[in-house]
Structure formats: structure tokens, C-alpha cells
Amino acid sequence: MTADLVAFLRARLDEAEREAQRLDGEEWTWSVSKPWDGPATGHISAAADPYGRIAVLPGGDAAKYEDRIRHIARYDPARGLRDVAARRAILAEHRHLPMDGCAQCADGVRSIGTASRVEWIVNRAEWPCPTVRHLATVYDDHPDYQEAWRP
Template sequence: MEEFLAARFKEEEALALEALGEHGYGASPWSFDEKNGGFDFGFPNEHFNVPIGKFDPRMQHMARHDPRKVLREVAAKREVVEASWSADGERAAGLGQAIWLLATAYATHPDYKSIQDS
């Protein structure tokens, strides 16, 4: 289970870092404007302001996936997995279920069935 989750977290982290420009694209500002319902992002030679409007939930959903937020979420998930083990190497009470619940977010991944069967 931990290997499956670690691989998914690594994939999410890599995409977020690339979106931020950590791989040669330069720092990418990314911000969501709650008041005007738009978001800004850019690359060294390009900058985009996308007015998505307050009434388009699909675009608002995409805009809220700031790569920095994704990185914070990945870090938090890694800490949950790490905290699930007690000092004596046993699963801490209740956190084993939390790990399975984290994995359900990746139910459409091709490797998910293999962890369900284990």
C-alpha cells in the first residue's frame, strides 16, 4: 500500500513542480482571484489571465489546483502515511483505515486493483 501511495504522490509532485517551472520553465505565478473569479499563471515569456467567471464550476475547479497547493497536499499525505506507523513498527490505531481511504482517491489508476487484492 505504501509503495502504491508513494508512487502516486511522486507523480503528483512531479507534475506540480513542472507546472511551477522547476524544470527550466522559470517560476510560474499562479493565483486564484476569488472576487473576480479568474486566475493568473505564466511562464518566462508568456503570462495568462483567465477570467473564468463565478458561474463556471469546471473552470473554478481547475483554477483552484494551484501547484503549490498540490505540493502541500502531497506533503501532508506523506506525513499521514508516515504517522500511521507506531514506534514499534505496528500500525497506529485507526490510521491503517486512513491509508486505505487515501488510496481510494487513485481508484482509477491501473495499479489500484493489485493493492485491493492484497
């Protein structure tokens, strides 16, 4: 299960990174326009080209569309790349150590015994740890996701 879960996560992160890179990691802006005689229309544009529309939400209630369009613009390709980098860093910190389980979650090593005899105890952490399992739940609608990975 360990290798499968890590491979699954890395594949999803690679997919997300490729999608964001295809859009050059651009940043998006949003606006809502309301002509005096018609319904409001929401627009998402690349920050570098504010007149080139990426998406247009159909006319309607300005307040209703402003929340939606702000949300879509907030998750632009630049943020997608930052998100992939952060998730990869978390996955690297929570890597599997064969003897200890999760490298980040293990409590470390402590010694017990007397001066003539010392034993080392490793406080193992489960693997995959809850953090790695939580990272995978974002993709629980993917056909390769396994319910056994759920925290």
C-alpha cells in the same frame, strides 16, 4: 499487500510532486471578464504573471464559469505540493510496525498481572489501517489500484 499498498501510494505521491514541481509550484489566480457586447470568458493565470494565461474557459454565462474557474485555480501546483507533503506525513504517522500493525492506530501497551508476574499485552491495530486505505481510494481509477485495498 502491505508493501504493495505503501509502494503504490508513494509512487502516486511522487508523480503528483513531479507534476507540480514542473510548474515551479506556482500559485494561480482567476478572473472572469465580460465585455459589454459578448459572452463572459474565464481566465486562469500564474500569480507571478497575470497576463500570461494558463487556461481560458470559453465564453458563456459568467456565474457558471466563475465557479468552475475558481475551482481549477484553487488546485494550483503550490497546493498540489502542500497536498503531497500532508499525505506523506499521514503515511509516515500510520506506518506499519511488524508486531503492532499501524503505529498510529495501535492502542499501545498495557500490563496485566500481579507484582510477581507481569504480562504485557499489545493492542494491535489492523494493517493497512483504514486511514492508509482511505488515502489510496483517491487513486482508485489508476490501473494498479487493487480493490482489496478499499476500506
